[in-house]
Amino acid sequence: MNGRASAPAAGTIINALATGRGAAFAIDRETTATVELHDEGDVTGEIDGAPDADTRLIERCVELVVAEYGDGEGAQVKTESEVPMAAGLKSSSAAANATVLATLDALGVPVDDGEGRTSESSAAAVSREAAARLGVRAAREAGVTVTGAFDDASASMLGGVTVTDNTGDELLARETVEWAVAVWTPDERAFSADADVARCERVVPVVEVTTDLALAGEYERAMTVNGLAFCAALDFPTEPAIAALAHVEGVSLSGTGPSYVAVGERSEVEKVQEAWDEYEGHTWLTTTRTDGAWTG
Numbered sequence: 001m002n003g004r005a006s007a008p009a010a011g012t013i014i015n016a017l018a019t020g021r022g023a024a025f026a027i028d029r030e031t032t033a034t035v036e037l038h039d040e041g042d043v044t045g046e047i048d049g050a051p052d053a054d055t056r057l058i059e060r061c062v063e064l065v066v067a068e069y070g071d072g073e074g075a076q077v078k079t080e081s082e083v084p085m086a087a088g089l090k091s092s093s094a095a096a097n098a099t100v101l102a103t104l105d106a107l108g109v110p111v112d113d114g115e116g117r118t119s120e121s122s123a124a125a126v127s128r129e130a131a132a133r134l135g136v137r138a139a140r141e142a143g144v145t146v147t148g149a150f151d152d153a154s155a156s157m158l159g160g161v162t163v164t165d166n167t168g169d170e171l172l173a174r175e176t177v178e179w180a181v182a183v184w185t186p187d188e189r190a191f192s193a194d195a196d197v198a199r200c201e202r203v204v205p206v207v208e209v210t211t212d213l214a215l216a217g218e219y220e221r222a223m224t225v226n227g228l229a230f231c232a233a234l235d236f237p238t239e240p241a242i243a244a245l246a247h248v249e250g251v252s253l254s255g256t257g258p259s260y261v262a263v264g265e266r267s268e269v270e271k272v273q274e275a276w277d278e279y280e281g282h283t284w285l286t287t288t289r290t291d292g293a294w295t296g
């Protein structure tokens, strides 16, 4: 009764902390979860390379899946991640998605990939959207999110860009995009649950405009306006965005920071990376992911 699954991290188009509506896109860096079920007992978690980190999110994911689809099993769950925690790159959504899918895998519950295929042959398959909503519920119960972050969770689970209303965990739009992506991750960390929501709410009029842009498919402009508004609200520098805008049209603070993401053609995104290489911390290049999370 073992299961394994992986889910990609994501970058921000619209931070939902202002209006409850957000948008995100999957990137090609993953978190993998392995789950070993026991007939009974507790659920215990481990985060590879972070022995002191909080394991409640992944434990709660396993518990919720077992409560819904299992028979009182206990478990050991472990995550290994290519993305740093508390960096704005949705490591919590990737970890939750991977853990939910790995637990379903361990229980032998099939998952529908949305295109009529399932991970196993039986009829009663769980949709990937439903699996993402379970992870969001676990994130709320573990206290690691402000809005539930269904924007981040759905982008990671389904791949591509998703636009969501996190107040009802509703998927408003999904589209695939193919961008090169530059990421700058400074050394500091910022947990989403600690963000100053009252300051974010002051930029609501600007963020409402970005939602209209995103729903019209103008993701890069939405992202850039979002980034300038949230840098101001959360007191992060706008200089990385201004440097990137010499080369690309889409750049934003990702989530509640401290990472920034810039998107566009590879040759231009490489120039953004060169500019960001001047800063302290870590810069890297990746691409968008269109396929989302997977079992196995």
Ligand SMILES: Nc1ncnc2c1ncn2[C@@H]1O[C@H](COP(=O)(O)OP(=O)(O)OP(=O)(O)O)[C@@H](O)[C@H]1O
Residues within 6 Å of the ligand: 031, 047, 053, 054, 055, 056, 057, 058, 079, 080, 081, 084, 085, 086, 087, 088, 089, 090, 091, 092, 093, 095, 144, 190, 191, 192, 193, 254, 255, 256, 257
């Ligand atoms: N790789 C992981 N494995 C297990 N749990 C994780 C992992 N990453 C994050 N978490 C859990 O989520 C909590 C909050 O994480 P964090 O603030 O880093 O979220 P994030 O998704 O990286 O941030 P952001 O929303 O800004 O992108 C962590 O304290 C931890 O409990």
Ligand SMILES: O=C(O)C1=C[C@@H](O)[C@@H](O)[C@H](O)C1
Residues within 6 Å of the ligand: 012, 014, 015, 016, 017, 022, 023, 088, 090, 144, 145, 146, 147, 148, 149, 151, 152, 192, 193, 254, 255, 256
């Ligand atoms: O905790 C949350 O609710 C969120 C955190 C950030 O990732 C945001 O980008 C996201 O839109 C919502």
